[in-house]
Amino acid sequence: MIFERFGGPTVRFEYGGQTFLTDPTFDAPGEYPVGGLVLVKTAPPLAPPPDGVDVVLLSHDQHPDNLDHSGRDLLSSVPLVLSTPTAAERLGGNVRGLAPWDSHLAGGVTVTAVPAQHGPDGTEHLTGPVTGFVLTAPGEPSVYVSGDNASLRVVGEVATRFPDIAVAVLFGGAARAPLLGDVNLTLDAAGMAEAARVLGVHEVVPVHVSGWAHFTEGPSDVESAFAAAGLAATLV
Known part of the structure; x- marks a missing residue:
């Protein structure tokens, strides 16, 4: 399976x-006011929006680091977008x-929505x-796309329901915002490695770890954490 970031x-x-396609974000760097805060995109997309997308898996629409202006424009050209109610x-x-x-059945693929907790309990x-x-x-390895999740308890629930997940697209970056202080709104690198262990996956595709100022960890942190956990070989 090939993943294009x-x-x-x-x-x-x-x-x-x-x-x-997961959470489409294709804008140039800039500032995004949201909920009394300003999120800052620091890097351009690695490629323009792709053609031929059948399904967008949108973890949520309320934050511009998961759905920006260009991403919203792309949604209308896609046959199906799956997201929260x-x-x-x-x-x-x-x-x-x-x-x-x-x-929901998309072609021959069953897409099941699973919980995600965007921060600590009560937020x-x-x-x-x-x-x-x-x-x-049928005949394909099961794939988990975490969305913006900060809870290993939630990962455990997913692993219990789907014990045969082979590939995990894990959102990380240890995102933080002044509104909530010194707490992670997404998994940190060590949490991503523990999530991979809990899921028992063969491959991990780390995303949401670069390009925005409120991400407090980056790709090198992910590599170090997976190496420390003895899981470096799982990283795609």
Whole structure:
């Protein structure tokens, strides 16, 4: 399976005869006011928006580091967007909302929404709802896309429901925001390595670890953490 990174949380991959794209972010560097804060994008996308996307897996729509202006423009050109129910209400059109553990059949691929917790316990009213996804298809390895998740307990729940996940697209970066102080809104590198161990996956695609000023860890931190955990060979 080949994964093409575009920067931030955005990656394209082929699975079960469908082309999937996660959280589209294709804007140039700049500032984004959101909820009384200003998020700063520090790097351009690695490539322009791709053609031929069948399904966008949108973990949430309320934060510009997961859906920016160019990403929003792209949604209308894609046959299907899967996201949270609140994102479907706000975005409308071709966006289908899935509650946790609900599934949707996209071609021959079953996409199941799984929980994601965007910060420590008790912060959802500040960060808003987020979803992850598990993809399954006959003859294909199961794939987990975490979305912006900071909870290893949630990862454990996913691993219990789907014990045969082979590939994990893990969002990291140890994102932080002044509103919540010195706490992580996404997994740090050590947490990503522990998530890989809990899931028992063969491959990990780390995303959401570069391109924004509020990410407090980067790719080198991920490499070091996986090496320390004896999991360096799993990194794609």
